[in-house]
Amino acid sequence: MTRRPKPPSARKPALDREEAAFLQRYDASAFPHPSVAVDVALLTADERGLRALVLRRDDHPHRGRWALPGTFVGMDEALDTAAMRALDQKGGLRGVFLEQLYTFGAPRRDPRTRVITVAYYALVDAATLDAALPASGGILAYLDVPWEGETGGPVSASGADRKNLRLAFDHQHILGAVVKRLRGKLDYSPIGYELLPERFTLRDLQRVHETILGRPLNKDSFRRRMLATGELESTGEREQDVRYRPAELYRVKNV
Amino acid sequence: MTRRPKPPSARKPALDREEAAFLQRYDASAFPHPSVAVDVALLTADERGLRALVLRRDDHPHRGRWALPGTFVGMDEALDTAAMRALDQKGGLRGVFLEQLYTFGAPRRDPRTRVITVAYYALVDAATLDAALPASGGILAYLDVPWEGETGGPVSASGADRKNLRLAFDHQHILGAVVKRLRGKLDYSPIGYELLPERFTLRDLQRVHETILGRPLNKDSFRRRMLATGELESTGEREQDVRYRPAELYRVKNV
DNA sequence: TTGCATATATGTATATCGCATCTAATATGG
DNA sequence: CCATATTAGATGCGATATACATATATGCAA
Structure with missing residues (x-):
């Protein structure tokens, strides 16, 4: 759609010219500022x-x-x-x-x-x-x-x-x-992933949340809650070089 | 208990004197500030x-x-x-x-x-x-x-x-x-009472919350949730001059 | 193969929420 | 005086979410 520009006089009433003159006179250093x-x-x-x-x-x-x-x-x-x-x-x-x-x-x-x-x-x-x-x-x-x-x-x-x-x-x-x-x-966001690498395990995420909150969290509830947000998705990959069963690696959706 | 003031020399190391001198020389208007x-x-x-x-x-x-x-x-x-x-x-x-x-x-x-x-x-x-x-x-x-x-x-x-x-x-x-x-x-506070008089009905509080959230709330859940916070208490009094059954007046605890 | 540490799934009790229903209180209109 | 309309407030129930416990599965090391 084409905009039909109005004549400047219709878009610049007297007040604007007056205000422009005011701004010319304005001295920002008239009084001390923090x-x-x-x-x-x-x-x-x-x-x-x-x-x-x-x-x-x-x-x-x-x-x-x-x-x-x-x-x-x-x-x-x-x-x-x-x-x-x-x-x-x-x-x-x-x-x-x-x-x-x-x-x-x-x-x-x-x-x-x-x-x-x-x-x-x-x-x-x-x-x-x-x-x-x-x-x-x-x-x-x-x-x-x-x-x-x-x-x-x-x-x-x-x-x-x-x-x-x-x-x-x-x-x-x-x-x-x-x-x-x-x-x-x-309380309403798995924000902890910002503190983790791109790919992370749910266990890592839980540890971050526990550190921030200063109290232990229930593992299952945490897992359900995180997955229920719909903000995480599995990469299909797993941890490397861990001593025990490697956990699944997740990442944040829509990045 | 009485505090025994230490000699100033022990509490004012060289660094503090140096810093004081720096502050004397400091010119706050050296460059423009917002x-x-x-x-x-x-x-x-x-x-x-x-x-x-x-x-x-x-x-x-x-x-x-x-x-x-x-x-x-x-x-x-x-x-x-x-x-x-x-x-x-x-x-x-x-x-x-x-x-x-x-x-x-x-x-x-x-x-x-x-x-x-x-x-x-x-x-x-x-x-x-x-x-x-x-x-x-x-x-x-x-x-x-x-x-x-x-x-x-x-x-x-x-x-x-x-x-x-x-x-x-x-x-x-x-x-x-x-x-x-x-x-x-x-989500975690009945903050709406700050917008109401000292004594208010739960219905008033619900209306305020609905206005802020922009959606209707369930009456019973709202009532239960508000009372469960423990921040409200009944005054034992009721509304005056209303057309139908007067509601109980509540107030905020610990004011 | 066995044991360990962890991930993942299942089960259960509890708390919360939404919805429907019921009772209570008051003014209004006959 | 009484029926009725209207709102307040309480109760019950099913659905859902949560915490907690337990069981199973997995991968690695000794």
């Missing part, structure tokens, strides 16, 4: 539990502490784009699951000046992250996920030696919010 | 459905369109505080249910300059809002909530004459996100 950043909690799962990428800060503030990958938001950059950029530049990863989490803006959360951070979380399988890890210069911290109960509060992180890592800013709270969000998502 | 605002979707429910407070914009940009109450975030103001302030100054309401929703930051969502808005939503009963409405200068717009399906997209608003209202900025998308959030919350 700065805006994004921080990304990049999670993966292995047999030892949930892990998150943290980077040692070389600069002030909080030099020497561990921080989630983040960056300031560019003047013409979408929030999602900034989060992807932080993930790419500081974690060396692209194309992974990424979703906005919550915006943290306590006035003194950054000692420099007022910085509001839009927190994101990203999920990736362990093999992909392991491959990208050396270039990032960061480490994977274990998340000490509390069993049961609420996790709106902070979640601490530990290094390979199980010693507690001091996180910068309010990043402990961001990790706590991620765990809480994931727990909510599990 | 502005940060909050917008609040203030919802209530009556027999005709969900309604939201919208205010006619007297100034540019989008002069003449309808907008959610909002404000820029002060330099030393928490996000929640800014949202409460917007609700108080532009809606005349305090102490209502308020929760952060999502942060919208598309680069061109505000024609003035880059403005990132942290969207909140607030829930209040119709009587309270009706009392505060005249002073606000705004109107209550009906939300045209789609039946079933996803509502991540925009939700349009209509005036008393059922004519579509042109909303400013991306406020249609904010309303869509509110509906989506509420639908998710209903």
Whole structure:
């Protein structure tokens, strides 16, 4: 169908010209504004539990502490784009699951000046992250996920030696919010597969869900529930090089 | 128990002094930053459905369109505080249910300059809002909530004459996100009571839930489910001045 | 071949949900 | 005063989903 363009005068009433003039005069720097950043909690799962990428800060503030990958938001950059950029530049990863989490803006959360951070979380399988890890210069911290109960509060992180890592800013709270969000998502989605390779066993998926929820799940119910979502399908293949009976490998439909 | 203060030298290592010096030199205005605002979707429910407070914009940009109450975030103001302030100054309401929703930051969502808005939503009963409405200068717009399906997209608003209202900025998308959030919350919480007076009937609560979900609910299942949450209790009183059998009035426990 | 660890199937009790039916309370109209 | 309309609330039952237990099947190693 062909659109018949109306004369500009009909589509540009007086108000628009007035508004355009207003915009010309507008001075964005007339009063001070908080700065805006994004921080990304990049999670993966292995047999030892949930892990998150943290980077040692070389600069002030909080030099020497561990921080989630983040960056300031560019003047013409979408929030999602900034989060992807932080993930790419500081974690060396692209194309992974990424979703906005919550915006943290306590006035003194950054000692420099007022910085509001839009927190994101990203999920990736362990093999992909392991491959990208050396270039990032960061480490994977274990998340000490509390069993049961609420996790709106902070979640601490530990290094390979199980010693507690001091996180910068309010990043402990961001990790706590991620765990809480994931727990909510599990109720209606097998989201755990984002933390696994393309092909995985139902047992692997159950372990991921158990780690996130912090409690054991019934094997049969879990299997039925996952298959009932209709989001998974069998590949027909089986595990290789396992000591006992190899389990069937599944993948996510419609990818 | 008495705390024995350690000498300052033990608690203030060299790194902290170095960091303090860094903070002195830090210039927050070294590069341009987006502005940060909050917008609040203030919802209530009556027999005709969900309604939201919208205010006619007297100034540019989008002069003449309808907008959610909002404000820029002060330099030393928490996000929640800014949202409460917007609700108080532009809606005349305090102490209502308020929760952060999502942060919208598309680069061109505000024609003035880059403005990132942290969207909140607030829930209040119709009587309270009706009392505060005249002073606000705004109107209550009906939300045209789609039946079933996803509502991540925009939700349009209509005036008393059922004519579509042109909303400013991306406020249609904010309303869509509110509906989506509420639908998710209903699965595990009788959150609808926030939209009702202190004492309400189960039938009222069901109507609110049906409006939000956009589909009818089974009366008995709803009643059983609500009472099973343990969050409601009977007041022992009944409705007044109704035409047929008066229903029992309930309230939320632990308030 | 045997035993082990896991996958997969079957069975059962319990909880939940939807639907139908029944009773209760109130106003209205004769 | 009484029948009736209408809504509130309770009860019962079948279908479904879930947790838990048990049984069978599979593949590998010793």
